[in-house]
Amino acid sequence: MSPAPAHRDDEAAFLAAYDPRDFPAIALTVDIVVLTLREGRLNVLLVERAGQPFQGQWALPGGFVKAGQEGLDEAAARELAEETGLSAGALRRVHLEQLGSYGEPARDPRMHVVSVAYLAFAPDLPDPRAGGDAARAAWTPVVGPHGGGTGGRNSTERGSADRELAFDHGRILADGLERARAKLEYTPLAAAFLEPEFTIPELRAVYEEIWGQKLHPGNFHRKVLSAPGFVESTGETAERGGSRGGPRARLYRAGDARLLHPALLRPDAEEPDAR
Amino acid sequence: MSPAPAHRDDEAAFLAAYDPRDFPAIALTVDIVVLTLREGRLNVLLVERAGQPFQGQWALPGGFVKAGQEGLDEAAARELAEETGLSAGALRRVHLEQLGSYGEPARDPRMHVVSVAYLAFAPDLPDPRAGGDAARAAWTPVVGPHGGGTGGRNSTERGSADRELAFDHGRILADGLERARAKLEYTPLAAAFLEPEFTIPELRAVYEEIWGQKLHPGNFHRKVLSAPGFVESTGETAERGGSRGGPRARLYRAGDARLLHPALLRPDAEEPDAR
DNA sequence: TGAATAGTGTCTATTAGACACTATACG
DNA sequence: CGTATAGTGTCTAATAGACACTATTCA
Numbered sequence: 276m277s278p279a280p281a282h283r284d285d286e287a288a289f290l291a292a293y294d295p296r297d298f299p300a301i302a303l304t305v306d307i308v309v310l311t312l313r314e315g316r317l318n319v320l321l322v323e324r325a326g327q328p329f330q331g332q333w334a335l336p337g338g339f340v341k342a343g344q345e346g347l348d349e350a351a352a353r354e355l356a357e358e359t360g361l362s363a364g365a366l367r368r369v370h371l372e373q374l375g376s377y378g379e380p381a382r383d384p385r386m387h388v389v390s391v392a393y394l395a396f397a398p399d400l401p402d403p404r405a406g407g408d409a410a411r412a413a414w415t416p417v418v419g420p421h422g423g424g425t426g427g428r429n430s431t432e433r434g435s436a437d438r439e440l441a442f443d444h445g446r447i448l449a450d451g452l453e454r455a456r457a458k459l460e461y462t463p464l465a466a467a468f469l470e471p472e473f474t475i476p477e478l479r480a481v482y483e484e485i486w487g488q489k490l491h492p493g494n495f496h497r498k499v500l501s502a503p504g505f506v507e508s509t510g511e512t513a514e515r516g517g518s519r520g521g522p523r524a525r526l527y528r529a530g531d532a533r534l535l536h537p538a539l540l541r542p543d544a545e546e547p548d549a550r
Numbered sequence: 551m552s553p554a555p556a557h558r559d560d561e562a563a564f565l566a567a568y569d570p571r572d573f574p575a576i577a578l579t580v581d582i583v584v585l586t587l588r589e590g591r592l593n594v595l596l597v598e599r600a601g602q603p604f605q606g607q608w609a610l611p612g613g614f615v616k617a618g619q620e621g622l623d624e625a626a627a628r629e630l631a632e633e634t635g636l637s638a639g640a641l642r643r644v645h646l647e648q649l650g651s652y653g654e655p656a657r658d659p660r661m662h663v664v665s666v667a668y669l670a671f672a673p674d675l676p677d678p679r680a681g682g683d684a685a686r687a688a689w690t691p692v693v694g695p696h697g698g699g700t701g702g703r704n705s706t707e708r709g710s711a712d713r714e715l716a717f718d719h720g721r722i723l724a725d726g727l728e729r730a731r732a733k734l735e736y737t738p739l740a741a742a743f744l745e746p747e748f749t750i751p752e753l754r755a756v757y758e759e760i761w762g763q764k765l766h767p768g769n770f771h772r773k774v775l776s777a778p779g780f781v782e783s784t785g786e787t788a789e790r791g792g793s794r795g796g797p798r799a800r801l802y803r804a805g806d807a808r809l810l811h812p813a814l815l816r817p818d819a820e821e822p823d824a825r
Numbered sequence: 826t827g828a829a830t831a832g833t834g835t836c837t838a839t840t841a842g843a844c845a846c847t848a849t850a851c852g
Numbered sequence: 853c854g855t856a857t858a859g860t861g862t863c864t865a866a867t868a869g870a871c872a873c874t875a876t877t878c879a
Contacts, residue, residue: 300575300617301576301577301578301615301617302576303576303578303653303664340576340653340664342575342576342655342661342662343655343661343662344655345655346653346654346655347651347652347653347654347664350653373650373651375648375650376622376648376651376666377622378578378615378621378622378625378666379621380617380618380619380620380621386618387617387618389578389615389622389664389666391651391653391664474831475831475832476830476831491869491870492830492831492832493831493832493833493834493869493870493871493872494868494869494870496831496832496833497832497833498868515877515878518829518878519828519829519830519877519878519879520827520828520829520830520876520877520878520879521828521829521830521831521876521877521878522830522831522832522875522876522877523831523876523877524830524831524832525831525832537867537868540868542868542869749858750858750859751857751858766842766843767857767858767859768842768843768844768845768858768859768860768861769841769842769843771858771859771860772859772860773841790850790851793851794850794851794852794855794856794857795849795850795851795852795854795855795856795857796849796850796851796855796856796857796858797848797849797850797857797858797859798849798850798858799857799858799859800858800859812840812841815841817841817842
């Protein structure tokens with residue numbers, strides 16, 4: 276563990292003599308898969324790269340971790356705020372979790388850059404503004420097993436109508452989408468895509484869009500209500516019924532559970548790839 | 551993303567002029583939670599630190615990622631081989647997966663060191679030899695909700711009879727243990743703790759030790775056999791029966807499933823902390 | 826008025842767990 | 853021979869999903 280085989284008696288003296296420059300440099304970035312629903316469709320936040328490498332290509336938002344100044348979660352939250360232009364208050368409604376780290380030496384042609392990827396679930400957000408190092412930033416529809424239920428499980432997953440993402444961001448996005456699908460099964464995080472008060476049919480629409488398949492309305496309703504702490508009733512009723520008719524649904528807000536029991540398993544998840 | 555706001559026309563020229571030293575340094579390490587069963591008890595591999603900081607304290611094995619030369623998975627595999635002294639062949643029987651990254655600026659007093667933690671499941675291995683930067687290395691019993699079923703879910707988790715680990719390795723170990731418990735539920739990785747051929751009661755002992763609770767022998771047996779691809783029969787029978795009597799059990803080897811359907815849920819996992 | 830939807834009731838096939846039983850092996 | 857265990861059978865409570873039905877709202 277100790278990079279220099281020093282055996283000083285005094286730790287303070289050791290630290291004073293310690294020069295970080297003695298070690299070969301690896302750069303560290305955070306990149307974020309920010310997912311949201313816009314008009315019912317799953318979107319991911321992408322930025323167009325202003326500089327080299329991959330100039331002009333789309334990439335996940337992210338940036339370098341400020342050495343010695345911030346932890347990984349802080350860096351991700353900072354980048355998220357910068358790229359979406361959201362206030363600290365609005366950010367509290369966003370779920371942010373670590374997705375994984377990606378460190379192939381050749382993933383960035385400049386040097387060895389390790390990226391710690393994060394995954395965020397956000398309610399419908401305003402259009403992003405391009406940050407300093409991004410030419411543009413845009414919510415981009417995610418295709419794949421979404422958007423019609425026709426796409427199979429094995430179809431290549433990428434954002435935005437076949438755009439190829441820079442670096443290995445296509446892979447990171449695919450990992451983030453799979454994580455998101457899994458998270459809906461055993462956490463109440465689907466509510467993070469909605470306003471603070473929402474109806475069960477709205478919640479069901481989140482599941483249907485992210486899982487890419489229709490769910491049974493009656494059974495879904497019952498399962499949500501039977502999972503303790505998933506939702507809690509407000510006593511209120513939605514202003515209007517469904518756009519195509521039907522009674523007004525009751526309003527709920529997110530409960531205090533962090534894990535769902537029982538879980539809402541994907542109907543098809545019996546054989547994911549059961550080989 | 552681009553650290554210097556360069557707008558060169560030619561990517562090659564850009565790369566030639568690129569100096570990695572322009573950026574503040576963050577060091578990158580991999581640390582590994584290596585779990586194994588020794589005489590039926592869960593053990594973790596720990597090393598005693600030879601140098602500062604935390605000299606003389608126990609820590610997870612790990613080391614610096616070789617910048618530009620290896621990816622994260624490679625670095626973890628290399629460290630694992632170095633610390634356990636295992637051959638490449640023996641390492642193929644070890645399961646290794648990324649656990650998460652830890653990057654608080656103050657987690658290492660020398661400088662900002664980000665650690666990518668890995669989790670490994672290994673069959674019973676020989677005693678480790680101390681590496682270059684470790685005074686000693688030893689398999690260390692894990693206490694916690696293990697070892698007798700008396701420990702509650704909330705008991706502080708640490709290795710080796712109340713040893714305090716260096717850095718934030720206590721936290722990493724706790725995260726690794728929780729991941730291990732969860733992994734047994736929906737993957738067939740319990741077999742990674744056993745020899746290539748094993749009996750169902752041996753497999754059950756893995757679950758009982760890691761989950762810290764007794765399981766119903768009959769129902770466990772049936773659930774394992776009903777999960778497609780979990781185990782496949784060898785047609786053979788164990789040489790001897792149970793040490794305290796009983797018929798000889800049949801031998802199985804790991805099947806080709808990577809996910810269990812249906813999953814083997816922890817009996818208690820109904821309310822993990824359902825708040 | 827017709828069509829679509831919210832929410833609830835109910836039936837059934839499946840499953841998890843408890844219990845029981847036998848056959849086998851150790852000491 | 854006594855005891856413990858492997859493996860299987862069976863019963864029951866809980867669950868998932870299918871189907872049905874009413875009331876409510878939009879167009």
